[in-house]
Amino acid sequence: MHAEDDLRCLMEQAEQLFATLKKQRKDVLFVRFPDENHDMSRSGKPCYRLERFRYILDWFAKYL
Amino acid sequence: MTVHHRRAMIPQDITRIQLISAPQLSPDGRRVAFVATMLSEDRDEYLSNIWVVDTTSGASRRFTTGPKRDTAPRY
Numbered sequence: 001m002h003a004e005d006d007l008r009c010l011m012e013q014a015e016q017l018f019a020t021l022k023k024q025r026k027d028v029l030f031v032r033f034p035d036e037n038h039d040m041s042r043s044g045k046p047c048y049r050l051e052r053f054r055y056i057l058d059w060f061a062k063y064l
Numbered sequence: 065m066t067v068h069h070r071r072a073m074i075p076q077d078i079t080r081i082q083l084i085s086a087p088q089l090s091p092d093g094r095r096v097a098f099v100a101t102m103l104s105e106d107r108d109e110y111l112s113n114i115w116v117v118d119t120t121s122g123a124s125r126r127f128t129t130g131p132k133r134d135t136a137p138r139y
Contacts, residue, residue, distance in 0.1 A: 001098035005126075046103045046110070 001050055003036035003044070027063070031055055079105050090139045094119055097127065097137035 002014035014030070021028040036044045041052060057064070083101040090096070096119060101112035114137045117124035126133040 043110075045108060046105055047108045049078055049103070050075045050105065052080065057075070 001030040001033070001055060003033045003038065003040040005036060006038040006040075008038040029055070029059070074122055076105075079103050086135065086137065088137050089119075097139065099135050099137065100126075104120075 002009070002011055004011055011032070014032075018028060018030040031052075033040055033044070033048050036048060039049060067070040076082045079102065082104065084098055085101065086099040088097045095116050097114055097116050099112050100115050101110050105118070106113050110133070112133045112135055113130060115124050115125055116127045127137075
Protein backbone atom coordinates (compact mmCIF):
# COMPACT_ATOMS: atom_id res chain seq x y z
CA MET A 1 0.00 0.00 0.00
CA HIS A 2 1.38 3.37 -0.94
CA ALA A 3 0.25 6.97 -1.15
CA GLU A 4 0.53 8.47 -4.64
CA ASP A 5 1.98 11.77 -3.44
CA ASP A 6 4.44 10.32 -0.95
CA LEU A 7 7.50 12.48 -1.57
CA ARG A 8 9.57 10.79 1.08
CA CYS A 9 9.24 7.32 -0.36
CA LEU A 10 8.30 7.68 -3.99
CA MET A 11 5.52 5.56 -5.48
CA GLU A 12 8.06 4.24 -7.94
CA GLN A 13 9.64 2.22 -5.15
CA ALA A 14 6.35 0.46 -4.47
CA GLU A 15 5.98 -0.19 -8.19
CA GLN A 16 9.40 -1.84 -8.26
CA LEU A 17 8.47 -4.01 -5.31
CA PHE A 18 5.15 -4.99 -6.88
CA ALA A 19 6.71 -5.83 -10.23
CA THR A 20 9.44 -7.92 -8.63
CA LEU A 21 7.02 -9.87 -6.46
CA LYS A 22 4.76 -10.47 -9.44
CA LYS A 23 7.70 -11.70 -11.49
CA GLN A 24 8.53 -14.13 -8.71
CA ARG A 25 4.89 -15.24 -8.77
CA LYS A 26 4.29 -14.26 -5.18
CA ASP A 27 0.84 -13.37 -3.90
CA VAL A 28 0.73 -9.62 -3.91
CA LEU A 29 -1.89 -6.90 -3.80
CA PHE A 30 -0.94 -3.37 -4.77
CA VAL A 31 -3.11 -0.65 -3.27
CA ARG A 32 -2.53 2.96 -4.34
CA PHE A 33 -4.09 5.87 -2.46
CA PRO A 34 -4.62 8.96 -4.62
CA ASP A 35 -3.82 12.47 -3.39
CA GLU A 36 -2.20 11.22 -0.21
CA ASN A 37 1.27 11.79 1.13
CA HIS A 38 3.74 10.07 3.46
CA ASP A 39 1.65 11.00 6.48
CA MET A 40 -1.52 9.28 5.25
CA SER A 41 -1.81 6.66 7.95
CA ARG A 42 -1.73 9.36 10.61
CA SER A 43 -3.45 12.39 9.11
CA GLY A 44 -4.83 11.33 5.75
CA LYS A 45 -8.40 11.20 4.53
CA PRO A 46 -10.43 9.24 7.10
CA CYS A 47 -11.98 6.91 4.54
CA TYR A 48 -8.51 5.99 3.28
CA ARG A 49 -7.22 5.36 6.77
CA LEU A 50 -10.15 3.05 7.45
CA GLU A 51 -9.69 1.29 4.12
CA ARG A 52 -5.98 0.83 4.73
CA PHE A 53 -6.66 -0.66 8.15
CA ARG A 54 -9.19 -3.08 6.64
CA TYR A 55 -6.80 -4.15 3.90
CA ILE A 56 -4.18 -4.96 6.53
CA LEU A 57 -6.57 -6.99 8.69
CA ASP A 58 -8.05 -8.82 5.70
CA TRP A 59 -4.61 -9.71 4.41
CA PHE A 60 -3.43 -11.12 7.72
CA ALA A 61 -6.72 -12.92 8.26
CA LYS A 62 -6.19 -14.65 4.97
CA TYR A 63 -2.50 -15.43 5.16
CA LEU A 64 -1.66 -15.94 8.81
CA MET B 65 -16.04 0.26 38.88
CA THR B 66 -15.49 0.32 35.15
CA VAL B 67 -14.48 -2.93 33.54
CA HIS B 68 -12.32 -2.58 30.46
CA HIS B 69 -12.36 -5.59 28.20
CA ARG B 70 -9.16 -5.97 26.29
CA ARG B 71 -9.51 -6.66 22.62
CA ALA B 72 -7.63 -6.16 19.41
CA MET B 73 -7.95 -2.80 17.71
CA ILE B 74 -10.46 -2.62 14.87
CA PRO B 75 -10.66 -0.02 12.08
CA GLN B 76 -13.54 1.87 13.75
CA ASP B 77 -11.32 2.53 16.73
CA ILE B 78 -9.46 5.25 14.87
CA THR B 79 -12.64 7.35 15.15
CA ARG B 80 -12.33 7.19 18.92
CA ILE B 81 -8.86 8.67 19.11
CA GLN B 82 -8.76 12.25 20.37
CA LEU B 83 -5.82 14.28 19.16
CA ILE B 84 -4.87 17.03 21.58
CA SER B 85 -2.91 20.06 20.37
CA ALA B 86 -2.22 23.79 20.61
CA PRO B 87 -2.28 24.33 24.38
CA GLN B 88 -2.56 27.95 25.54
CA LEU B 89 -2.09 28.87 29.20
CA SER B 90 -4.39 31.61 30.48
CA PRO B 91 -2.68 34.78 31.82
CA ASP B 92 -3.59 33.86 35.38
CA GLY B 93 -2.35 30.33 34.88
CA ARG B 94 -5.62 28.80 36.02
CA ARG B 95 -6.77 27.39 32.72
CA VAL B 96 -5.36 25.83 29.59
CA ALA B 97 -7.22 26.07 26.33
CA PHE B 98 -6.46 23.39 23.77
CA VAL B 99 -7.74 21.85 20.59
CA ALA B 100 -9.27 18.38 20.53
CA THR B 101 -9.51 16.83 17.08
CA MET B 102 -11.35 13.71 16.08
CA LEU B 103 -11.75 11.80 12.88
CA SER B 104 -15.31 11.77 11.52
CA GLU B 105 -16.13 8.74 9.44
CA ASP B 106 -19.52 10.14 8.37
CA ARG B 107 -18.06 13.36 7.03
CA ASP B 108 -14.73 11.90 5.96
CA GLU B 109 -12.83 14.74 7.57
CA TYR B 110 -11.24 15.85 10.82
CA LEU B 111 -13.37 17.91 13.22
CA SER B 112 -12.02 19.97 16.08
CA ASN B 113 -13.30 22.04 18.96
CA ILE B 114 -11.60 24.11 21.61
CA TRP B 115 -11.66 22.83 25.17
CA VAL B 116 -10.59 24.40 28.44
CA VAL B 117 -9.08 22.53 31.37
CA ASP B 118 -8.76 23.84 34.92
CA THR B 119 -5.13 23.55 36.01
CA THR B 120 -6.06 23.01 39.64
CA SER B 121 -8.89 20.50 39.46
CA GLY B 122 -8.07 18.98 36.11
CA ALA B 123 -11.69 19.25 35.08
CA SER B 124 -12.14 19.94 31.39
CA ARG B 125 -15.06 21.25 29.42
CA ARG B 126 -15.83 21.85 25.78
CA PHE B 127 -15.56 25.55 24.98
CA THR B 128 -16.63 25.71 21.34
CA THR B 129 -19.18 23.62 19.48
CA GLY B 130 -18.43 24.59 15.89
CA PRO B 131 -19.38 21.98 13.32
CA LYS B 132 -16.04 21.92 11.57
CA ARG B 133 -12.62 23.07 12.71
CA ASP B 134 -12.29 25.38 15.66
CA THR B 135 -8.58 25.98 16.16
CA ALA B 136 -5.94 28.41 17.44
CA PRO B 137 -7.31 29.33 20.88
CA ARG B 138 -5.86 32.55 22.33
CA TYR B 139 -6.25 34.33 25.63
